[in-house]
Amino acid sequence: MRNKVTKAVFPVAGLGTRFLPATKSVPKEIMTLVDRPLVQYAIDEARAAGIKEFIFITSRGKSALEDYFDQSPILEQELRKKGKLDILEDLKSTNMESGAIAYMRQHKALGLGHAVWCARRLIGDEPFAVMLPDDVISAEKPCLQQMVEAYEETGGNMVAAMEVPYDKASSYGILDVKDDMGAMVSVKGMVEKPNVEDAPSNLAVIGRYILDPAVLRNLNKKQTGAGGEIQLTDAIAQEIDATGVYGYRFRGQRFDCGSKAGFLQATVAFGLARDDLKDDLRGFLDSVMQIENAAE
Numbered sequence: 181m182r183n184k185v186t187k188a189v190f191p192v193a194g195l196g197t198r199f200l201p202a203t204k205s206v207p208k209e210i211m212t213l214v215d216r217p218l219v220q221y222a223i224d225e226a227r228a229a230g231i232k233e234f235i236f237i238t239s240r241g242k243s244a245l246e247d248y249f250d251q252s253p254i255l256e257q258e259l260r261k262k263g264k265l266d267i268l269e270d271l272k273s274t275n276m277e278s279g280a281i282a283y284m285r286q287h288k289a290l291g292l293g294h295a296v297w298c299a300r301r302l303i304g305d306e307p308f309a310v311m312l313p314d315d316v317i318s319a320e321k322p323c324l325q326q327m328v329e330a331y332e333e334t335g336g337n338m339v340a341a342m343e344v345p346y347d348k349a350s351s352y353g354i355l356d357v358k359d360d361m362g363a364m365v366s367v368k369g370m371v372e373k374p375n376v377e378d379a380p381s382n383l384a385v386i387g388r389y390i391l392d393p394a395v396l397r398n399l400n401k402k403q404t405g406a407g408g409e410i411q412l413t414d415a416i417a418q419e420i421d422a423t424g425v426y427g428y429r430f431r432g433q434r435f436d437c438g439s440k441a442g443f444l445q446a447t448v449a450f451g452l453a454r455d456d457l458k459d460d461l462r463g464f465l466d467s468v469m470q471i472e473n474a475a476e
C-alpha cells in the first residue's frame with residue numbers, strides 16, 4: 181500500500197515581475213479571478229485531492245496571503261447579523277484549521293527547486309504534492325485529484341503535462357517521452373526551458389506535481405540550471421532511472437494566470453461559467469466584438 185499524499189507545497193516566493201506594478205504591494209496569488217484570489221482555487225483543488233497539510237513558501241511582501249487564511253470574526257458576525265448566510269458560508273469555506281497551514285520563508289528567490297527544498301523538514305520522508313497557484317486548471321474532476329488517482333497505480337514521480345505550441349516550448353519544462361500510454365507517459369528525459377530547436381517534444385510540464393522525497397535529497401546539492409536558478413525540473417529528472425518519472429495528461433483547461441493574457445482569458449472563462457454573471461458578460465462581450473469588427 182502506497183503512502184497517501186496528504187501534504188502540498190505552494191511555492192509563492194517569486195517576484196511576480198510580469199504583473200508589476202500591481203505586485204509591488206499585492207502578491208500575485210491574491211489577485212482576484214472573479215471573486216476569489218488565485219490561491220483559493222489551488223486550495224480547493226488540493227482539498228479535493230485529499231491534501232490535509234498546506235505548506236506555503238513565501239517571501240517578503242506576502243503578508244496579505246497569510247492574512248487571507250485567518251478567520252475574520254468581525255466580518256462573520258456582521259454577515260450573521262444581516263442574515264447574509266450564503267456569503268457567510270462562502271467566507272467560512274476559506275478558513276483554515278489551526279495547524280493545517282504552515283508558512284516558510286524563502287529568503288532569496290533562487291528558483292522553484294530551491295523554494296520546494298525550503299519545505300524539506302515539514303515534508304519529511306513521504307510523497308508530497310507541489311502546486312503552482314498561477315496555473316489555474318478548470319476541470320470536472322480537479323487536476324490534482326486525477327493525478328493522485330493515477331499515482332496510486334504508478335508511484336514514483338508524476339508531473340501534470342500538456343501539449344503546447346512548439347514555438348512556446350522554451351517557456352516550459354519539456355518531457356522526452358519513453359512510452360506514450362495515452363493519458364500517461366513514461367519519461368526518459370526532462371529539460372527546463374530548452375531552445376525551441378532542442379526541445380525533445382512539445383509535451384510541457386504544468387504546475388502540478390506529485391513527488392518522491394528523493395527529489396528533496398537531489399535538491400540538497402543546490403545545482404543551478406536554466407537561468408542560473410535551482411530548477412525543480414532538474415531534481416525530478418535525476419529520478420528518471422531511480423524512482424521513475426511519469427507525465428500525466430490531465431483532463432481540463434489550464435490558464436496561465438502568471439501572464440497577463442492568461443489571466444484575462446481565465447477571467448472571461450470563469451465569468452462565463454458563473455450562472456449569476458454569464459448573461460451580462462456574454463452581452464458585453466458581444467457588443468465589444470461588434471464594435472471591434474465594425475472598426476476593422
Ligand code: UTP
Nearest residue numbers: 191192193194195196197198289290291292295
Ligand atoms: P515564475 O517563473 O512564474 O516567477 O515562478 P514569478 O516570480 O512568480 O513571476 P514572474 O515571472 O517574475 O512574473 C513559478 C512559481 O515558482 C515560484 C513563484 O512564486 C511561482 O509560483 N517561485 C519561483 C518561488 O517560490 N521561488 C523562486 O525562487 C522562484
